[in-house]
Amino acid sequence: MKPGYFSLVLHAHLPYVRHEEKHRLEERWVYEAISETYIPILWQVDRLRKPLHWTVSISPPVVEMLADPLVQDRYLEHLDEMLELIQIELSEERSEQEVDALYFYRQRYNDLKNTFLHWEKNLNHAFRTYREQGFIDMVTCTATHGFNPHLFTEQAARAEIRTGLNCFERHYGFRPTGIWLPECAYTPGVDRILYEEGIRYTFVDEHALLDADPTPDKGIGAPVYSPHGVALFPRDQIISGKIWSSMIGYPGHPDYREFYRDLAYDRDWEYIQAFMHPEGIRFDTGLKMHRITGDTDQKDFYVRAWAEHQIDNHALDFAQTLEGHLEAHGGQTFPPFLVTAPFDAELFGHWWFEGPEFLGKVAERLEEFGIETITPALFLERHFQDLETVHVSMNTWGRKGYGDVWINERNEWMLRHLHMMETQLVKDVADYRHKSPLVDRALIQLVRHYVLAVSSDWAFILDGQTTAQYAAERFREHTRLFAELETALYQDKLSDELLADHYRAYPFLDDVDIDIDTFLSPHDYYVTTERVQEDEAILVLTPEYTGNVVGDLGRRVIDEVEARAADGETVYVLTPFKEGLPEYERHNRIHVYRVRLTSPFLEHVMNQVAAQNVAYVKLVHELVSKVTFKAIHQFDWMTITAARSLAKALQVPLYSTMLSFETTRNPHGHGGLFDAIHRIESSILAEADTVFISEQLSAEEVGMRYPLGDNVKTCLPLDASPYGQERLKKNTK
Amino acid sequence: MEEKIVSLKQQGLTLKQIAEQLDMPIGKVQYAWRKWRSRQGEPVKPIAVKTRKTEGEQSMGSKPKQVPASSVKQVASTLQHEEPDQSPLLDKGPEGFWQLPDRYNQDLMHAVVQSPNAVYVFWEVSDSVKETLSMQFMRPWEDLPKAFRILDITLLDYASGHANRSYTFELPEMTNSWFVRPLDPNTTYVFEFGIRTMEGEFLPLLASAPIDTPRAEPAGHGRFAEPVRRWQYGEVESPELLDTLPKYSAYRFVR
Numbered sequence: 001m002k003p004g005y006f007s008l009v010l011h012a013h014l015p016y017v018r019h020e021e022k023h024r025l026e027e028r029w030v031y032e033a034i035s036e037t038y039i040p041i042l043w044q045v046d047r048l049r050k051p052l053h054w055t056v057s058i059s060p061p062v063v064e065m066l067a068d069p070l071v072q073d074r075y076l077e078h079l080d081e082m083l084e085l086i087q088i089e090l091s092e093e094r095s096e097q098e099v100d101a102l103y104f105y106r107q108r109y110n111d112l113k114n115t116f117l118h119w120e121k122n123l124n125h126a127f128r129t130y131r132e133q134g135f136i137d138m139v140t141c142t143a144t145h146g147f148n149p150h151l152f153t154e155q156a157a158r159a160e161i162r163t164g165l166n167c168f169e170r171h172y173g174f175r176p177t178g179i180w181l182p183e184c185a186y187t188p189g190v191d192r193i194l195y196e197e198g199i200r201y202t203f204v205d206e207h208a209l210l211d212a213d214p215t216p217d218k219g220i221g222a223p224v225y226s227p228h229g230v231a232l233f234p235r236d237q238i239i240s241g242k243i244w245s246s247m248i249g250y251p252g253h254p255d256y257r258e259f260y261r262d263l264a265y266d267r268d269w270e271y272i273q274a275f276m277h278p279e280g281i282r283f284d285t286g287l288k289m290h291r292i293t294g295d296t297d298q299k300d301f302y303v304r305a306w307a308e309h310q311i312d313n314h315a316l317d318f319a320q321t322l323e324g325h326l327e328a329h330g331g332q333t334f335p336p337f338l339v340t341a342p343f344d345a346e347l348f349g350h351w352w353f354e355g356p357e358f359l360g361k362v363a364e365r366l367e368e369f370g371i372e373t374i375t376p377a378l379f380l381e382r383h384f385q386d387l388e389t390v391h392v393s394m395n396t397w398g399r400k401g402y403g404d405v406w407i408n409e410r411n412e413w414m415l416r417h418l419h420m421m422e423t424q425l426v427k428d429v430a431d432y433r434h435k436s437p438l439v440d441r442a443l444i445q446l447v448r449h450y451v452l453a454v455s456s457d458w459a460f461i462l463d464g465q466t467t468a469q470y471a472a473e474r475f476r477e478h479t480r481l482f483a484e485l486e487t488a489l490y491q492d493k494l495s496d497e498l499l500a501d502h503y504r505a506y507p508f509l510d511d512v513d514i515d516i517d518t519f520l521s522p523h524d525y526y527v528t529t530e531r532v533q534e535d536e537a538i539l540v541l542t543p544e545y546t547g548n549v550v551g552d553l554g555r556r557v558i559d560e561v562e563a564r565a566a567d568g569e570t571v572y573v574l575t576p577f578k579e580g581l582p583e584y585e586r587h588n589r590i591h592v593y594r595v596r597l598t599s600p601f602l603e604h605v606m607n608q609v610a611a612q613n614v615a616y617v618k619l620v621h622e623l624v625s626k627v628t629f630k631a632i633h634q635f636d637w638m639t640i641t642a643a644r645s646l647a648k649a650l651q652v653p654l655y656s657t658m659l660s661f662e663t664t665r666n667p668h669g670h671g672g673l674f675d676a677i678h679r680i681e682s683s684i685l686a687e688a689d690t691v692f693i694s695e696q697l698s699a700e701e702v703g704m705r706y707p708l709g710d711n712v713k714t715c716l717p718l719d720a721s722p723y724g725q726e727r728l729k730k731n732t733k
Numbered sequence: 734m735e736e737k738i739v740s741l742k743q744q745g746l747t748l749k750q751i752a753e754q755l756d757m758p759i760g761k762v763q764y765a766w767r768k769w770r771s772r773q774g775e776p777v778k779p780i781a782v783k784t785r786k787t788e789g790e791q792s793m794g795s796k797p798k799q800v801p802a803s804s805v806k807q808v809a810s811t812l813q814h815e816e817p818d819q820s821p822l823l824d825k826g827p828e829g830f831w832q833l834p835d836r837y838n839q840d841l842m843h844a845v846v847q848s849p850n851a852v853y854v855f856w857e858v859s860d861s862v863k864e865t866l867s868m869q870f871m872r873p874w875e876d877l878p879k880a881f882r883i884l885d886i887t888l889l890d891y892a893s894g895h896a897n898r899s900y901t902f903e904l905p906e907m908t909n910s911w912f913v914r915p916l917d918p919n920t921t922y923v924f925e926f927g928i929r930t931m932e933g934e935f936l937p938l939l940a941s942a943p944i945d946t947p948r949a950e951p952a953g954h955g956r957f958a959e960p961v962r963r964w965q966y967g968e969v970e971s972p973e974l975l976d977t978l979p980k981y982s983a984y985r986f987v988r
Binding site: 148149150151152153154155157187188189190192193210211212213214215227228389390391393394395400401402403404407408409412413415416417419420421422423424426427430431469473476479480482483484486487490491521523524527528531584586591593596598599600601602603604606607609610611613614617618619621622623625626627640641642644645646648649676679680683 | 741746750753754817818819820821822823824831833834837839840843845846847848849853855857859860861862864865866868869870871892893894910912919925927930932934935936937938939940945946947948949950951952953954955956957958960961962964965972974975976977978979980981982983984985986987988
């Protein structure tokens, strides 16, 4: 054996494109992947029948579609149609070369059909069997290939990961310790979730390691641990690139099959129509009769024997290249040098028709060359002690290496809706979980709609702009279904029929795969189940409170709040944050929130006050999700605008206490700030239900500078509640 | 074909989008759609030009007195915690079919990484915040100049208010997202949306969570090396690293 290892990883993924209605063009993506990639790869495994150390990642949408009787039966119909077309083609007067190619296809489609039927139409059984026989290893992917770095919450990322693992385990009978991160997209923190979900390794592109901090000693010659302990296996771009790039790699060889020339486009419409879409759309049959030939539009017919000859050449060349690469790094120990080569499985067969045979031949050559192949799982078993721990920043294997494909001007419109669904799921699960079996099933169905919407495929397709309308439609449809079901949940209109309808639209995942508690936060659990229910509360907005008392005002507020609490009222006090004091504290019925400004360094008074008021409004928006306010009581001019705006939004009575006015504090004042404060003070006099002014102020004097109405009163004694019960009832209807 | 048009329409596409998708003249699509509608017994209304609700039009800031009571109620129903009666994602277009909501009447700002030099940020300002500001500054929301601030807070605490450097620029009215570029790799940023006050001061209304741009070159022994080592060897209780994907809590401010 030579020093070093080679590890091949194939990731099979398609978006979930199963539609109940017939003749959806997108369903042909599945047929193509089965005919050109999945079965041909299985053929190679079956031909070699020995441990290949290939790691096959199969995404939950693919697993589910392969297991779906509707897709299975339609695929079989498709095979029969193809055989029929080939038969008709053979009955026509075709050239000798064409007939040879047709014989090749006739044999091939018969083989496909036999293999498919051998596995009882469910190819999951084939992969599972070969894995159990030790020929290949398997991992899976997240539920719908959601792009991790752009998810908003930990819960959504966890749901994608756990649901994917659950689905895979249901079909494959084991829970893998590795996972394929969609688009090899790593983001700091996803490793913690992966680790907690039992995942010990995943794959990244090579710049993840080359730019890691600290720079790993072994470069990309060995995997590293992320900060939370997940091994990251880097794609070796030199080796992968050899295959990947059709310009410099093998697939562009003139003897290989031409991808872009299909029989459908070489035949008259009248002739081919029967095999095309009933609405008259021409699409690829999969019978690609030509070879690449060269940089020309004049393509020659495909000669299978020539292609097979090139497969042998290229497999040999690959093994030699790899041998040289490993020898060049032969000095590396602890761990030995590892070349990891992760690929989209569909590259082999679908894009590069001869790819699966190439992989099979490579496996044979590597054995002859004495190059050791290994799975990441086995590598970790042997060398787990020899890996460095480093920080890896966000990166992917996509165009330019980061997020450009999945967030750009063509697909950014989706993100705010996805984030909304995430936060709604967190809220809905907290509010409704375990209310009834029916409600739990509705929550599961909401998660299903969400994961179908969050698939990275929609953003990817919109980026590429081919079949963009389909992707946009699918995104909208899942979002609409989410909205409709959530509304039914809120309106108590759930039924078995409704849930069945929603499931039937996209019967992806079993209910047992989806764990709604992935969306639950411990804090929400406390709030919704353990927190003591409170009476309707008084909201107090004040510039001064305990710890921050400057004069009479602060003392007055404290006294009033404590008197009302003693009366049995629940009071929420919002007051500015002050360094050294807690942001939140509670004394029996009094909640005190010391609210930070949206910016601590504002120079101008009016801007500071505005920032404080905005901060109050934002906090109250959050609080009203659980707290019901029956009245707002604001003190001093500095809290007026938030109080007015909130009183209007919440439709509750507004009380104001003004111990002084700008004109009484500053009788000879003038200028912009003076005028602005004066106007704000005037506004509360006009809008508050009752304004209490200090007994030390003369109403007459105030009245000279402000419009005073019937709503202005002198402050009540502390033991009298200003919140007249009659008024409250009248106003809170 | 009519079936297809109706189905697309019900998925929220406009007639124009349907025409484009099916590669048909818009007149044909309109005709098929009207025909179907009239068969359903619905009055055939002239096809209205799609009028998107915009941030500006929805604001209550400019003429609070003229806002019809129903819309105040709507805000109230989403604000007071009586059970909401419909999903925030449920919205109907002028023709009565579901469409993606234009906005959710929330205060939020999210940032996601596009590349080492670019971050995508989207945000939304609630009606109440808009109204509070217009009361404070006695000017309609639409008239308050909007601005965006980029803060480099690498190795700093955003709450302290300090930044290594900052850059503020004006935004066009009714903007609710931005590709912020060029940025520096391997830098911790916070983004803020706000207004430019009369004095020229930037008043932030929303801020994103801190976010690290990716490194784009070998780090050597960089700013993460020591925090990683301390975490790896258990010298700290929790990692001194900025992780994305925070645990979200719907009632995080309810105590």
